[in-house]
Amino acid sequence: MKLVFPGGEHPQVVLQPGVNSVGSAPDANIVIDRPGVQPRHCHLHVTPTGVMLDVPAEANVSVNGKVVNGLIALRDGDRVAFDRWEARLANMENVALGAGAVRSPAVPANDDLFATTVRPALPRFMLRGVSGKLFGRGFALAGPTTVGRAPECAVRLDETGISRLHARMLPSDEGVQIEDLGSTNGTFVNGRRVLHAEARAGDEIGFDTLRFRLIATVQDAEPAEAAAPDSMRSRLDPRLLWGLVVGMVLLAGAIVLAL
Incomplete structure (x- = not known):
C-alpha cells in the first residue's frame, strides 16, 4: 500500500x-x-x-x-x-x-x-508504551510478533539495551504468549523477569527498561453464563415441578381442614 x-x-x-x-x-x-x-x-x-x-x-x-x-x-x-x-x-x-x-x-x-x-482484521491486542520516549505509542499484535532491534522485527525498538531478537509474542483468545529469545537484559511481565509467560489485558510488559501496557482492542461478548439462570429456570426438572404441585395441594387441604 x-x-x-x-x-x-x-x-x-x-x-x-x-x-x-x-x-x-x-x-x-x-x-x-x-x-x-x-x-x-x-x-x-x-x-x-x-x-x-x-x-x-x-x-x-x-x-x-x-x-x-x-x-x-x-x-x-x-x-x-x-x-x-x-x-x-x-x-x-x-x-x-x-x-x-x-x-x-x-x-x-x-x-x-x-x-x-469493526472489521475482523482488527487485532485483538496491542502494546501501548508507558515509559520513556515511547510513551503513548502503540504497536498492534496482529499475529506472531518479534520484538527487537533488528530491522526485520515487527516491533522494532531501536534502543541499546534491546537485543536484536529480544522476544516473541503470540496473541491468543485469552492473552498473549511471551517468549524471551535469549535477550541480554531480559523480558518482564508485571516486573518479574520471564523466559515464557502469558500476559493478559492490563498487564505490564517490559523489554529491558522499556515498559508497555497490554491493551485489548475489542470487547469480549457477554459471557454465555450470564444467561444461564433464565435458561435454567425454563428447564426445571418435571419431577421437581410435580413435587411442588403436590405440596401446594396438601398445604391447601390442611388449611381447609383447619377452618
Missing part, C-alpha cells in the same frame, strides 16, 4: 511492514513538517491483514472527513487527514497510471466509518 498526498506536502510513500510513524519530527518515517502536525502525530501499522491507523487522543486526525482516535482499520481509497494535510491510501497498482490514461473518480472504501472500525 502507498500514501499519496494530492497537495504535494510529501512524496508518495510506500508503507513498510510494521509500524510507520507520521509526524513533524525529523526521525518520523513520514515527515510532515507543517503547522498543526505534532512530532508524533499518529502511526500506521501494516500487517498481513491490512493497514491500521493508531491515533493518540491529543492528535487531530480524520478519515473520510470524520474525526477519529484510537485504533482504526483502513482500506484502499480511504482519505486520511493529519490535521489539515490530507493523504489517500492506495494499492500500489492504482497509484500511477500511464500517460493519457483516464480513471473514474475514486470512491472511498469507508463510506461508513463505523463499519470499518
Whole structure:
C-alpha cells in the first residue's frame, strides 16, 4: 500500500511492514513538517491483514472527513487527514497510471466509518508504551510478533539495551504468549523477569527498561453464563415441578381442614 498526498506536502510513500510513524519530527518515517502536525502525530501499522491507523487522543486526525482516535482499520481509497494535510491510501497498482490514461473518480472504501472500525482484521491486542520516549505509542499484535532491534522485527525498538531478537509474542483468545529469545537484559511481565509467560489485558510488559501496557482492542461478548439462570429456570426438572404441585395441594387441604 502507498500514501499519496494530492497537495504535494510529501512524496508518495510506500508503507513498510510494521509500524510507520507520521509526524513533524525529523526521525518520523513520514515527515510532515507543517503547522498543526505534532512530532508524533499518529502511526500506521501494516500487517498481513491490512493497514491500521493508531491515533493518540491529543492528535487531530480524520478519515473520510470524520474525526477519529484510537485504533482504526483502513482500506484502499480511504482519505486520511493529519490535521489539515490530507493523504489517500492506495494499492500500489492504482497509484500511477500511464500517460493519457483516464480513471473514474475514486470512491472511498469507508463510506461508513463505523463499519470499518469493526472489521475482523482488527487485532485483538496491542502494546501501548508507558515509559520513556515511547510513551503513548502503540504497536498492534496482529499475529506472531518479534520484538527487537533488528530491522526485520515487527516491533522494532531501536534502543541499546534491546537485543536484536529480544522476544516473541503470540496473541491468543485469552492473552498473549511471551517468549524471551535469549535477550541480554531480559523480558518482564508485571516486573518479574520471564523466559515464557502469558500476559493478559492490563498487564505490564517490559523489554529491558522499556515498559508497555497490554491493551485489548475489542470487547469480549457477554459471557454465555450470564444467561444461564433464565435458561435454567425454563428447564426445571418435571419431577421437581410435580413435587411442588403436590405440596401446594396438601398445604391447601390442611388449611381447609383447619377452618
